[in-house]
Amino acid sequence: MRLGTLLLAVASLTSAVNAYWMGDIAHRGYAPFAYSGYPVFRNVKDYGAKGDGVTDDTIAINAAITAGNPCNQGCTSTTTTPAVVYFPAGTYLISGSIKPAYFTQLIGDASSPPTLKATANFAGFGLIDANPYYTQYLNWKAVNVFFRQIRNFVIDTTNIPPANAATGIHWPSSQATSLQNIVFNMPTASNVVHVGLFMEEGSGGFVTDLTFNGGATGASMGNQQFTMRNLKFNNCKTAIYHLWNWGWTYSGLSINNCGVGIDITAGSGKVETGSIIVFDSSFTNTPVAISTSWTTASSPDTAGTLVLENIALTNVPIAVKGPQGTYLSGSTGSTTITAWGNGHKYTPSGPVEFAGALTPNPRPVSLLASNGRYYTRSKPQYETLSASQFISARASGAKGDAATDDTAALQNAINTAVAQGKVLYLDYGLYRVTSTIRIPPGAKIVGESYATIMSAGGFFNDINNPKPVLQVGSSSGQAGTVELSDFIVSTQNAQAGAVLIEWNLASPASNPSGMWDVHTRIGGFVGSQQQVGQCLKTPGNPTVRQECIVAFMAMHITKGASGLYMENVWLWTADHDIDDAANTQITLYSGRGLYIESTSGTFWLYGTGSEHHVLYQYQLSSTQNIFMGMIQTETPYYQPTPNALVPFPSVSSLNDPNFSTSCSGVSGNCAAAWGLRVLNSKNILVYGAGLYSFFSDYSTACSTFAAGQTCQSRIASVEGTGCSNVNIYGLNTIGAQSMLTRDGVSVAWYADNVNNFPSSVGVYKSG
Numbered sequence: 001m002r003l004g005t006l007l008l009a010v011a012s013l014t015s016a017v018n019a020y021w022m023g024d025i026a027h028r029g030y031a032p033f034a035y036s037g038y039p040v041f042r043n044v045k046d047y048g049a050k051g052d053g054v055t056d057d058t059i060a061i062n063a064a065i066t067a068g069n070p071c072n073q074g075c076t077s078t079t080t081t082p083a084v085v086y087f088p089a090g091t092y093l094i095s096g097s098i099k100p101a102y103f104t105q106l107i108g109d110a111s112s113p114p115t116l117k118a119t120a121n122f123a124g125f126g127l128i129d130a131n132p133y134y135t136q137y138l139n140w141k142a143v144n145v146f147f148r149q150i151r152n153f154v155i156d157t158t159n160i161p162p163a164n165a166a167t168g169i170h171w172p173s174s175q176a177t178s179l180q181n182i183v184f185n186m187p188t189a190s191n192v193v194h195v196g197l198f199m200e201e202g203s204g205g206f207v208t209d210l211t212f213n214g215g216a217t218g219a220s221m222g223n224q225q226f227t228m229r230n231l232k233f234n235n236c237k238t239a240i241y242h243l244w245n246w247g248w249t250y251s252g253l254s255i256n257n258c259g260v261g262i263d264i265t266a267g268s269g270k271v272e273t274g275s276i277i278v279f280d281s282s283f284t285n286t287p288v289a290i291s292t293s294w295t296t297a298s299s300p301d302t303a304g305t306l307v308l309e310n311i312a313l314t315n316v317p318i319a320v321k322g323p324q325g326t327y328l329s330g331s332t333g334s335t336t337i338t339a340w341g342n343g344h345k346y347t348p349s350g351p352v353e354f355a356g357a358l359t360p361n362p363r364p365v366s367l368l369a370s371n372g373r374y375y376t377r378s379k380p381q382y383e384t385l386s387a388s389q390f391i392s393a394r395a396s397g398a399k400g401d402a403a404t405d406d407t408a409a410l411q412n413a414i415n416t417a418v419a420q421g422k423v424l425y426l427d428y429g430l431y432r433v434t435s436t437i438r439i440p441p442g443a444k445i446v447g448e449s450y451a452t453i454m455s456a457g458g459f460f461n462d463i464n465n466p467k468p469v470l471q472v473g474s475s476s477g478q479a480g481t482v483e484l485s486d487f488i489v490s491t492q493n494a495q496a497g498a499v500l501i502e503w504n505l506a507s508p509a510s511n512p513s514g515m516w517d518v519h520t521r522i523g524g525f526v527g528s529q530q531q532v533g534q535c536l537k538t539p540g541n542p543t544v545r546q547e548c549i550v551a552f553m554a555m556h557i558t559k560g561a562s563g564l565y566m567e568n569v570w571l572w573t574a575d576h577d578i579d580d581a582a583n584t585q586i587t588l589y590s591g592r593g594l595y596i597e598s599t600s601g602t603f604w605l606y607g608t609g610s611e612h613h614v615l616y617q618y619q620l621s622s623t624q625n626i627f628m629g630m631i632q633t634e635t636p637y638y639q640p641t642p643n644a645l646v647p648f649p650s651v652s653s654l655n656d657p658n659f660s661t662s663c664s665g666v667s668g669n670c671a672a673a674w675g676l677r678v679l680n681s682k683n684i685l686v687y688g689a690g691l692y693s694f695f696s697d698y699s700t701a702c703s704t705f706a707a708g709q710t711c712q713s714r715i716a717s718v719e720g721t722g723c724s725n726v727n728i729y730g731l732n733t734i735g736a737q738s739m740l741t742r743d744g745v746s747v748a749w750y751a752d753n754v755n756n757f758p759s760s761v762g763v764y765k766s767g
Helices: 003-018 058-066 407-419
Strands: 041-043 052-056 083-087 091-098 104-108 115-129 148-156 167-170 177-185 195-199 206-213 217-234 238-251 254-256 260-264 275-284 288-292 305-322 325-346 352-357 390-392 401-405 423-426 430-433 437-439 444-455 467-472 483-491 498-503 513-522 549-557 562-567 570-573 589-596 601-606 609-611 616-621 624-634 674-679 682-692 712-714 716-719 724-734 736-742 745-749 759-765
Touching: 041 058, 052 115, 058 083, 058 091, 083 444, 148 167, 167 177, 177 195, 195 206, 217 624, 217 682, 238 624, 238 682, 238 724, 260 275, 275 682, 275 724, 288 325, 305 724, 305 759, 390 407, 407 423, 407 430, 407 437, 407 444, 444 467, 467 483, 483 498, 498 513, 513 549, 549 570, 570 589, 589 609, 609 616, 616 624, 624 674, 674 682, 716 724, 724 736, 736 759, 745 759
Parallel strands: 041 083, 052 091, 083 104, 091 115, 104 148, 115 148, 115 167, 148 177, 167 195, 177 206, 195 217, 206 217, 217 238, 217 254, 238 260, 238 275, 254 275, 260 288, 275 305, 288 305, 325 759, 390 423, 401 430, 423 444, 430 444, 437 467, 444 483, 467 498, 483 513, 498 549, 513 562, 513 570, 549 589, 562 601, 570 609, 589 616, 601 624, 609 624, 616 674, 624 682, 674 716, 682 724, 712 736, 716 736
Antiparallel strands: 305 325, 325 352, 724 759, 736 745
16 A cells, blocks of 8 residues: 555544544434424535635535525524534635524534634625624524524634734624634734624623634624623733623633733713623733723713622733723732722612722632632533444434424433433434433433423423423432533423423532533424414403413422532523514413522522513522522513412412512512522522513513613512522612512612613622
């Protein structure tokens, strides 16, 4: 054999051994409401892309995206045409924007991320333009862009002249979306104007593990709220520029050799940045870590709220710079900001306007990594496994057609995967189950394009005898760990007793279980039978339709459970029909959001949301040691017609709020869902909260400052003598007159803490 042939053979063998499983595994995903043969999985090379760094692959990549006519230009939204567009390793030269469709994931080889490299004459708004301006408006309303991912790429604009405008990814997005494991390479010339990540609208959201090299701005962003974790910026003129926000949480920033770290100076006369929380981060060789427009005379009152905790500085002369000079000095050597901020604080009474050092939150050891920072863990992508180490749900007999009873087949597939030490691959489909699916210790489940497990039938429809749809651990306190990622749990038709996820597993704090990009989506999609045709909104009419009582609880973490890491988990009861061309609003009744009553606690919630549940969105009872990073809630749009007294009776064993008694003497719309309720719990550490009440009986007239924020009377509560070390950074509320109550007494009033659209409290400590 000639040497060249031998080397090619060896290279081919090595490539085969090291190939990422996603490219090799058999793909059986089935979209039951698309046409027969619709391709859920698409490998761009099957559509002509070369990935050789020479061929222009733009047309081929976009052909892979548009195959099967998914939701593109002019389409409002959909769940019927899911897609995974897979990029094997290589360099894909592109001369125009890649434009992913709605409900589409772009995924590169996790073991060798592919490069999208722009040509010198590139034309388009973003190498990846995830929400194009086909007209003067975004193609999709940014606050309704859900269920999308981009991960495992290198985005390279270095061929584009530095002085020409260029954007790596255009990402106006909202809940249940994520960016992960992406490197942005941009020129470093003095005249560079390139931007890595740009978003101007939305209601997000979560991103993690991004690296920005060069450019004028690493990330330029405007969005309601976001959680961003593990972002690295190297040699950017400005690492982060905020166009606007309501609330933002950063964890694990590493900003190196930049001119400015975070710029929150946007706004002329009115500060556009609502609040920023930064913790467990570092700035190195950067003249100004944070540049702010906040002053003691800022307008509105609490705009520009900033809280810093555990920030390491190395050769950063100015830590915080404002229009009145240096607010916080840094060091030309090394120093650590223990805690500092500006805004309004309640410790526990207030408001007190402050700008200076703070007492840092006491951190339970069980929540920390060995470096003293809060524990974090990125979603596993199993890049070291081969395709043979996965078991397919559909190959195991499950249909995923939204009609067949898949209970037995799906349970058998899970059990077989665990017994063989393999990962269950939940091929795309809607898996209808009529009794509880049990997840035993040791399980690893990965969904394809948000495959859905959907409860149905009478087993789940007894409001007085709730049953779990997905039960993790057979009994409360069972020991072990599981890993769950990239799928949805839902309900079909009336399901008044459905608890979508019951978490019983007790995992060690040093090796917790994990949920990444796992969501509950209750109603509002084809197959749910909980859409416009069944549950159209009826403003002014308090009558509850029985067929629209669709869940008892989204997620229950039981008393014996412990050790769970949750990242980008959205517990959503649909407010509108995603598959309706007009996104028409619907009225659905889901009793409770996330209920944690674990006595041991030790939970991490990064970038989670809980929306439109009747009684509460988050409730923590007699628990402890919980980290929460930018939680986001919305009160049901129909309340108070009917109010939170119906249709779910208050269950004392679940510590449900009893509005019939607790609202005595409270004026306004009191019997409305709590955004956050903490009962007799300790070491509850909230790093960002957006608790929103936009509607009263489907009217938004109540949610403005001019209207007096009258959508509901109260939205967050700390209750009981057992509460201690309940601390909140960046509490942002909309539509509620009282931002926070302690044992029924209002602590913070919206009018005292006016921000750009919400009211904001920088620091609350329970005392």
